[in-house]
Amino acid sequence: EAGVAQSPRYKIIEKRQSVAFWCNPISGHATLYWYQQILGQGPKLLIQFQNNGVVDDSQLPKDRFSAERLKGVDSTLKIQPAKLEDSAVYLCASSPRGQISYNEQFFGPGTRLTVL
Amino acid sequence: KQEVTQIPAALSVPEGENLVLNCSFTDSAIYNLQWFRQDPGKGLTSLLLIQSSQREQTSGRLNASLDKSSGRSTLYIAASQPGDSATYLCAVVSGSARQLTFGSGTQLTVLP
Numbered sequence: 001e002a003g004v005a006q007s008p009r010y011k012i013i014e015k016r017q018s019v020a021f022w023c024n025p026i027s028g029h030a031t032l033y034w035y036q037q038i039l040g041q042g043p044k045l046l047i048q049f050q051n052n053g054v055v056d057d058s059q060l061p062k063d064r065f066s067a068e069r070l071k072g073v074d075s076t077l078k079i080q081p082a083k084l085e086d087s088a089v090y091l092c093a094s095s096p097r098g099q100i101s102y103n104e105q106f107f108g109p110g111t112r113l114t115v116l
Numbered sequence: 117k118q119e120v121t122q123i124p125a126a127l128s129v130p131e132g133e134n135l136v137l138n139c140s141f142t143d144s145a146i147y148n149l150q151w152f153r154q155d156p157g158k159g160l161t162s163l164l165l166i167q168s169s170q171r172e173q174t175s176g177r178l179n180a181s182l183d184k185s186s187g188r189s190t191l192y193i194a195a196s197q198p199g200d201s202a203t204y205l206c207a208v209v210s211g212s213a214r215q216l217t218f219g220s221g222t223q224l225t226v227l228p
Binding site: 004033041042044045048055056091093104105106107108109110112 | 152159160161162165205213216
């Protein structure tokens with residue numbers, strides 16, 4: 001079974017530029033998550049999708065971050081414009097079940113973003 | 117709001133030692149607790165998952181315990197090896213949306 005795929009693996013941009021990350025979850029997984037992990041900290045949930053609907057985006061900085069999951073499969077996370085404090089690893093995870101279960105999550109390798 | 121704390125932040129031990137990593141959480145109303153391993157530049161690998169009704173889980177040299185009422189979990193690693201060097205993250209699933217809340221991790225170094 002293929003794991004969660006993410007691209008690119010690394011990205012370096014200047015502040016105020018835009019950037020987009022892509023995630024392909026494990027086939028058949030209904031729930032998809034985006035996390036931000038700042039160096040030295042644990043991952044923090046940005047947004048959770050159930051199929052192509054948003055379950056929770058309360059910690060997503062909506063003035064600059066956006067995410068979509070078209071057709072309930074792949075997802076993209078965009079930052080526009082980027083700030084220095086957005087430098088982090090962005091992790092995508094997927095889960096085979098919905099909210100009724102304990103949601104064991106499977107993580108991708110992450111995208112390391114550096115904002116200069 | 118759920119908060120997860122891991123102590124110590126970093127640990128260095130000689131090869132062969134047994135060691136314990138600690139995790140505490142503020143809201144005991146959890147569905148489960150997971151221990152993850154994270155290698156530099158890599159994603160998270162799930163090591164053990166303990167359901168809220170369970171007391172412990174074992175996998176090879178790893179044993180995780182859960183005391184939900186006191187809000188504590190420990191990860192025991194027996195006969196540590198240099199290949200165990202990584203950051204270990206504890207996370208709990210709680211809340212109506214069954215979300216994962218992570219601790220900041222313990223960076224483990226096993227010296228040959």
